[in-house]
Amino acid sequence: MRKLVYGLLTMLLVALVGCVTINVYFPEAAAQKAADQFIGTVLDSSAPAAAPKGSEPPPKKGVQPSAMLLDLLIPAAYAADVPNLRIQTATTDAIHGRMQARFRDTLGALFNSGVVGFTQDGLVAVRDAGKVPLDQRSAINAAVADENRDRNALYREVASANNHPEWEPQIRSTFAKGWIERASPGWYYQDPSGAWKQK
Known part of the structure; x- marks a missing residue:
């Protein structure tokens, strides 16, 4: 009789596990x-050099034993309750430090003067090189190239750190919106069509 009960429970468990569909979606929020x-600590020149913390899920309270069993059998099914995006790694910490220093030392003044602006794809571009002397343009182009190299690496690293490299376009888009939303009044940005606008 026991063997029959264990056999039925095993079949039921296999059927339950086989019927569970796990959807991996991009955690937009x-x-x-x-x-x-991340953006706030880069743009805020008074922010300390410490890297931002990744979003951490709140502790689970009152977890039922049945939920613990499901978590052991299918961890992703239970974890989907609290979406999390890992943003802090050794690589992103290094990128963050470089971006913060570059903004404080070079890019902040360039944004304020309208020389550079945010692009619609989460990068920085020289908008009006005519506002700076000719002998300073190569340094500005180098700073913009360094910034864009770090931004591209950031978006790629966040996607990889979350084991979803296919999320890179969504991460880039989320950051692109964030850079523009956090821009100070008077800074330039590109609208979706690529036209420059002033905030």
Whole structure:
């Protein structure tokens, strides 16, 4: 009789596991929160050099034993309750430090004067090189190239750190919106058509 009960329970468990569909979706809200924290500490020249914290899920309270069993059998099914996006790694910390220093030392003044602006794809571009002397343009182009190299690496690293490299376009888009939303009045940005606008 016991063997029959164990056999039925095993078949039921196999059927349950086989019927569970796990959808892996891009956690838009978590990505926006993480991007806002990262962007805020880069753009805020008074912010300390410490890297931003990744969004952490709240502790689970009152977890039922049945939920614990499901978590052991299918961890992703239970974890989907609290979407999380990992943004802090050794690589993103290094990128963050370089971006913050570059903004404080070079890019902040260039944004304020309208020389550079945010592009619609999450990068920085020289908008009006005529506002700076000819002998300073190569240094400005180098700073913009360094910034864009770090931004591309950031978006790629966040996607990889979350084991979803296919999320890179969504992460880039989330950050692009965040850079523009956090831009100071008077700074330039590109609209979706690529036209420059002033905030």
